[in-house]
Amino acid sequence: MRKVMIGNHALSYGAKISRAQVIPAYPITPQTEVVELLSEMCANGEMDAKFIKVESEHSAMTASIGASATGARVFTATSAQGLALMHEVLHWAVGARTPIVMGNINRAMAPPWTIWTEQTDSLAQRDTGWMQLYAQNSQEVLDSVIQAYKVAEAVQIPAMVILAAFVLSHTSEAVELPEQGKVDEFLPPYEPEYRIDPANPHAFGGLTGPDGYFELRYQIQKAIEDALPKWDEVGAEFGEVFGRKYGLIETYKVEDAKNLIISSATLASTARTAVDTLREKGEKVGLLRIRIFRPFPSAQIRSILSSVDRAVVVDRNISFGASGIFYQEVKAAVYNEKNPPPIFGVIAGIGGRDVTKKDIIDIYEDIMRMDEPKSDIIWKGVRL
Amino acid sequence: MPEKTEKQIVFDKVKDTPPLAVSLYTMDYNKTGSWRNVRPVIDYEKCTGCMTCWKFCPEPAIDAEKYEEDGKEKYKPVIDYEYCKGCGICWVECPVEGAIYTEEEGE
Structure with missing residues (x-):
């Protein structure tokens, strides 16, 4: 029903x-x-x-x-x-x-x-x-x-x-x-x-x-x-x-992805639509949604990250004095890998500020222009 | 489940340990009467057998003792000093003036 x-x-x-x-x-x-x-x-x-x-x-x-x-x-x-x-x-x-x-x-x-x-x-x-x-x-x-x-x-x-x-x-x-x-x-x-x-x-x-x-x-x-x-x-x-299958993580268009957007919850739904638009523009981008945060699916995340050139974690949360929390965990999961990709950490949507599909596309295009992560936090949407 | 041992609460190895902090048996070997510094005493001349003290006692330290009077089944409270910690709740809750009084432990 x-x-x-x-x-x-x-x-x-x-x-x-x-x-x-x-x-x-x-x-x-x-x-x-x-x-x-x-x-x-x-x-x-x-x-x-x-x-x-x-x-x-x-x-x-x-x-x-x-x-x-x-x-x-x-x-x-x-x-x-x-x-x-x-x-x-x-x-x-x-x-x-x-x-x-x-x-x-x-x-x-x-x-x-x-x-x-x-x-x-x-x-x-x-x-x-x-x-x-x-x-x-x-x-x-x-x-x-x-x-x-x-x-x-x-x-x-x-x-x-x-x-x-x-x-x-x-x-x-x-x-x-x-x-x-x-x-x-x-x-x-x-x-x-x-x-x-x-x-x-x-x-x-x-x-x-x-x-x-x-x-x-x-x-x-x-x-x-x-x-x-x-x-x-x-x-x-x-x-x-x-008839509805679930797992620790959910992936979307990661098979041939060179770049990865990582997020969770409803932000990941928005990111999925952004991936579709970016794909239409010819970007080799995929989405990794972390569904279970504890226990943390480190091995699954490592396996996806092993084949990409760069990744960006979009966090709607902050650990004051450190960075986005999913970002910390994702970085920690791959730290001991041989050649982990650079991982960028974005904080967006704090206090319920809207994060639109365009915001996610902007985030992606911004990090593609960067050589490497220069700090642990890239702020998106805060009026500076 | 590991074999029941009355007093054992610490185990040699993880494989023998229950998954949560639980005793495998009752804790009635753990006689708490030595914690007491105030001793409640029931004056049976005044006690009406209402059993309020028995209801309020937070430990199983007041027993309801059954007896017969005029062919009727009745109960009276009996303090179990092996477990009574001397919290004084029975003394506070007793509705009859003087039916429970306290004295310093050791008197």
């Missing part, structure tokens, strides 16, 4: 069709529609789930961890300041190995108060151990929630499905709703090895000293490494069952 929905509702339907059982959530613009629809569906019986109203995002995540530790499938969603308020317990969710799936709407951080899109809120959580998936359209949002549960529950690591504020969260698109029966087969109920169970008592998260903590952290790293092939496997299996 096809249904017109905004990106936010694609998250809600993704949670519903994945049979989320507990939804502790707190509303925040531009995420509010996600939890509004979920609360309605819990209230009217469309979903067999418990909606827990909480007093803050910190509590939303804390309740999510508790519910997930009992073996329930848990969904929540937030944005920007709300995600930042969760920060302490984002670490906890990973250490407790609770495979929560959370929607995050990328919104720029305050001050000044703002609600428009930028990726710095979620990228600032990169070292918590949460898996991060940047979606480019509503269909991918819905499909990714289902896949995220499958991967997260297999490796016991939580996952964020991330979408751009307004550009995606509030844009209506026709979305194919998968059949419930097929989803149930694809995503069986969650059965953790350890769960809170009064009949079989355990203590969770108790004091652990230097003689035990290290091994637990090692296991988190191993689990998230295991998730790398899992995202591709699950994305391929999803393709077989539902």
